[in-house]
Amino acid sequence: MDSQKELSGKKVLLMAFATGIIVANLNYIQPIEGLIATSFQVSKATVGVVAMLTQLGYAFGLLLIVPLGDIFNRYHLIQVMLGFSILALFMAFFAPSITIFGVASLLVGITSVAPQIIIPYAAYLAPSLHQGKVLGNVLSGLLTGILLSRSVSGLLGSVLDWQYVYLIAAFICTILLVILHLYLPRDPRQHQRMNYGKVLASLPKLLAKEKHLQGSAINGFCLFGVSNVLWSTLAFYLADQYHLGSGVAGLLGLLGITGVLFASIIGRLVDTYSPRMTIGLGILFSTLAFVIFAFIGQLFIGLIVGIVLLDLGTQFGQVSNQAIVQSLSLEASSRNNSVFMFSYFLGGSLGTFFATLAWSHLGWVGVCSVAAVFLILALLGHLLLKEPQKLQKVG
Template sequence: MKNKALNSSTVLLMAVSAAIIVANINYIQPIEADIAQQFNLANAVVGAVAMLTQLGYAFGLLLIVPMGDIVNRRTLILRLLALAILSALLAFIAPNIWVYAVASLLIGVTSVAPQVIIPYAGFLAPRGQRGRVLGNVLSGLLVGVLLSRTVSGVLASVMPWQNVYLLAAVMIALLGVVLIKKLPQDPVTRHRTTYLEMIKTVPQLVKRYPVLRASAVNGFVLFGVSNVFWATLVFYLQRQYGWGSREAGLLALLGVTGVLAAPVIGRLADHFKPRTIIGLGLVLSTLAYGVFIVFGTRIAGLICGIIILDLGTQFGQVANQARIQNIDPHASSRFNSVFMFGYFMGGALGSFFGNLLWGLAGWNGVCGLAFGVLILGFYAHFVHYPHVVKRHGTVTN
């Protein structure tokens, strides 16, 4: 029977919450050129600052998200929101690149609340409906990703880019008021496990479940190649078309295709092996970069490639979440922590090396980097991990 705490309005609230909070870590991407100009920096330096946000998010996933298995998840979410507001305000008032870099790191660390919300939703959902529920919540996550780029890019074209972070702080504060009233109480009675004891179990879970390792590697690859593109898009648009942050932000709206597809992907993950859906994600991401390298000099080709790339990323995200949440509900936060750590480490390195390759070899270097990472992804998914999971895994993949 469906959990009464998880009705459609609660799922919608969780999706909206994920959208508003995750937006924080993506605001920087369309405004990198503006930041570089204001602080008189090379593009590669701003790329390194953008990497700090992703790294902060990755380590927040590793060190904070697992707490959802031992503390009240509702309380944890609300406390993270308060810290996210302070981090956004620090970015707003940053007088130089050093303060902004610290703020960027803290924004990443404190914006992990969606990764507590996602396993919470998976825990509350009936087993046969987890793919659908997770697909809906992850739709909110993707809305936050794409709208953050659009809002950031458009606002930075008409006012100082710092105002983006002031808006973020206000939106999170308003969200916090709603969640205090509407977010379901956590029904789980926790065991008396210390934080240190809980953290020590994370490597054990990674060692025990090859399917978890496979998901983390796949997330690393798919989000890595996604960020290779988004971190360099504004520079490509400047060189190719003379465009700027506004156009980069508007192009991010094309990700609505992934938003609409997420619930459908979730249903597919409920009825087919998630590994099959993940393989499709790899194929779509590779096809996207094929379109970029051949037709990327034309705006129609760029648009087509963006739609395909966002679909590929979403196929991997939803299906990976569905399969790791089916392992053991009592360790769902830790499973999500490991998966998303790999996911955002890929994003951080994708941002950094994407900017580096742009400076060294331009658009061809960016696409070549993505193809190289995708080759590793195909090897891991189709050659290495199927055999490992078959021999040692205890769940289907």
């Protein structure tokens, strides 16, 4: 297969666009948590649990669904999962109670895993010497979806009933489904004769075998956990400290554009220099962010600088870890990605849960303390399970 012909610049752009649109479903809830609590007349801690369910559902979708990418045609699998995601979004829009909305949020998480099928698919189609660059471009779309989802959700929540965020998302995903059906690259692989049960049973073996997968799983767990510590409590902090609403929380999400602009550059740094170096930078930037939040977070400029550093740190870790994971094996690329991203979003869900819990009891000091625990774990993993100095080239 001539990968360069198979994966043109336009196809990479489409895949980046698709990952951004779909992953946005996971983050719509963050700026509007206060509005949801008021609407259903429940506590902020309860809505924090619902937000955690979205992340936790995504983690289990990664564990149970993404490995199917090593068995079935990815062109079809991506579209099937997007179809289920659309149904879950409609359920969230029509939910009459917090319980039904919680179930819908869990299903939104489980079904929105298509980006993590697209990422190893892009790596498979990309020329091996340019995998870091291609992954950087696709992950730029992923991060754009995350930051724009917060902004769009916060702004829509300030002018419309919050439920319309999910209705609009469902219609956008429906349009995307048609576009992917027409233009997504066809999967050149033959159907793999692999038993689903054996595929799932192979996941712990892959983790035990690959030291670098272990390192990436721990690092992803910690850095995404730290990211969600902030984004799950920012709307509460803005309301408490500045008496500002969801619209401002959404606008602050736009500061993550720094991470988007640097994603492709980070990919090239990983290809040219060392993923160990770039992961170290990710830990450093995330740590500096929470030092700023802890000591001058009461100043609006402190929030702005900290958010820029945090999103940059998250992106350094994400691109670097994805490049490591996708360099391990072409045959097991979806399964390796499943293990990594399960750990990634498990960290995110626990970051959301513990940060919301800490906010309820200890306020901003508690939130920053939760972040410190994640950052210490990230540093220990970085020192003990050393990332590779150079990527091994596969394929």
